[in-house]
Amino acid sequence: MRTSRRGKAYASLAGLGVAAMVLTACGGGPGAPETSAAGTESGAATGKAEVTLYGTIADAEAKLLEQSWADWSKENNIKIKYESSKEFETQIAVRAQGGNAPDLAIFPQPGLLGDLATRGFLKPAPEGVKANVASGWSEDWAKYGTVDGTLYGAPLMASVKGWIWYSPAEFKDKGYEVPTTWQGLLDLTAQIEKDKGKAPWCAGFGSGDATGWPGTDWVEDLVLRQSGKDVYDQWVANEVKFTDPKIKSALDEVGKILKNPKYVNAGYGDVSSINATEFGAVADVLVKGDCSLHHQASFFSGFITEAGGTVGPDADVWGFVTPSIDGAGNSVTGGGEIVGAFSDDPSVIKVQEYLSSAEWANSRVKLGGVLSANKGLDPANASDPLLQEAVKILQDPATTFRFDASDLMPGSVGAGTFWKGMVDWINGSDSETVLKAIEAGWPSS
Numbered sequence: 001m002r003t004s005r006r007g008k009a010y011a012s013l014a015g016l017g018v019a020a021m022v023l024t025a026c027g028g029g030p031g032a033p034e035t036s037a038a039g040t041e042s043g044a045a046t047g048k049a050e051v052t053l054y055g056t057i058a059d060a061e062a063k064l065l066e067q068s069w070a071d072w073s074k075e076n077n078i079k080i081k082y083e084s085s086k087e088f089e090t091q092i093a094v095r096a097q098g099g100n101a102p103d104l105a106i107f108p109q110p111g112l113l114g115d116l117a118t119r120g121f122l123k124p125a126p127e128g129v130k131a132n133v134a135s136g137w138s139e140d141w142a143k144y145g146t147v148d149g150t151l152y153g154a155p156l157m158a159s160v161k162g163w164i165w166y167s168p169a170e171f172k173d174k175g176y177e178v179p180t181t182w183q184g185l186l187d188l189t190a191q192i193e194k195d196k197g198k199a200p201w202c203a204g205f206g207s208g209d210a211t212g213w214p215g216t217d218w219v220e221d222l223v224l225r226q227s228g229k230d231v232y233d234q235w236v237a238n239e240v241k242f243t244d245p246k247i248k249s250a251l252d253e254v255g256k257i258l259k260n261p262k263y264v265n266a267g268y269g270d271v272s273s274i275n276a277t278e279f280g281a282v283a284d285v286l287v288k289g290d291c292s293l294h295h296q297a298s299f300f301s302g303f304i305t306e307a308g309g310t311v312g313p314d315a316d317v318w319g320f321v322t323p324s325i326d327g328a329g330n331s332v333t334g335g336g337e338i339v340g341a342f343s344d345d346p347s348v349i350k351v352q353e354y355l356s357s358a359e360w361a362n363s364r365v366k367l368g369g370v371l372s373a374n375k376g377l378d379p380a381n382a383s384d385p386l387l388q389e390a391v392k393i394l395q396d397p398a399t400t401f402r403f404d405a406s407d408l409m410p411g412s413v414g415a416g417t418f419w420k421g422m423v424d425w426i427n428g429s430d431s432e433t434v435l436k437a438i439e440a441g442w443p444s445s
Contacts, residue, residue: 047347048103050079054092055106055337058084061369068364072354078347089411096121101342104352106156109407110144111414113340117147123341125151128353136358136374140401145338154356157364158336158373160390161297161404162221163319165286178320181327182225186256189263192292199266201257202291204277205426210415214279215422216406218258218295220333221322222250229331229400236408242439251431258426266291274426283307287316295322297335298390302369312385319386321393331400332393335407336373410443417441
């Protein structure tokens, strides 16, 4: 999941503008691993007074980000200057090529980190980050910062996708049960439509230039649940084509809901209204009770709050994870960011180590609205019950986690033909035509 998909508008620049501080001898401080980078643990080495950090996280989220490291920054006498940009995906490569790269970058797409790593712009992760990743993240998460066997970055924040948001009060009043299989979800959909006499589901694909991405999340959930993690990985690597019957089957299952005029689009209109509906605006009709079911990631709890609702098992809105096909296993998709370094300055290493630590994860998560997959994160620090549940899912060793496929694929597909294909599909194109067009976006070499 790209950070921008949290629906927050970008800021053009979020520099702090604080006078630079002089770096003095530094102790380990919170977040420093037992085995730190050469010289940093002893305080013998000095580095830059100011470390620059570049990413897509903007506005209120950027302020929380800065707040999360403020105490550490003061304690360690290292200023962290954060800059956000809506042009990050294109500008980070331009800056790297032009010799103007930031010290650190927060990559919302592992594929982009991998591209810059293979081109020699990024530094391999220092020993302290390696130690933090080994102790703090699962192998699935660690591999998203690994390129050709070398670790280049550590995960930062995370989200769990595929939550089905609903009203606990409506379920209690009507006697609905949370389904445990995909067919059970389809049966529940039919029952709600019969009882209410109108569409149960609301959906919005609108997201400016990124319109269509919520549809890719649906498909990714179904590919993982129908065909398993191996096929999912092969699909991401284009070893299983979009034109493969397994991918068409996933898309057709999604179509049983999103292309059924009896089932969507509650509160907005017919199926075609999905593309014109902003993904975050759906929270309004959900909170008002005009919509019974909605598919969206864990970050949606923030939109529920902004719409005036509360999130919890006995609150206005609650969620369950999209069930598996047969009721067995717990497979989820999700997103997050990876922090990579363009510099191996001692101060940069210290900041990189801190951002990869459980101490930082707890510091940021308890400020609200986000979560982390770090095993050292206390779920109680998450700001609402659903985020607490999401942390437990991420920390459960029995969970099969796979990163958002469109963020792993080349941009020409993941942020190109895949997004556009979902828009065309909602507008009436058939599955075969759409999947063939998406596959055509794959680079030839």
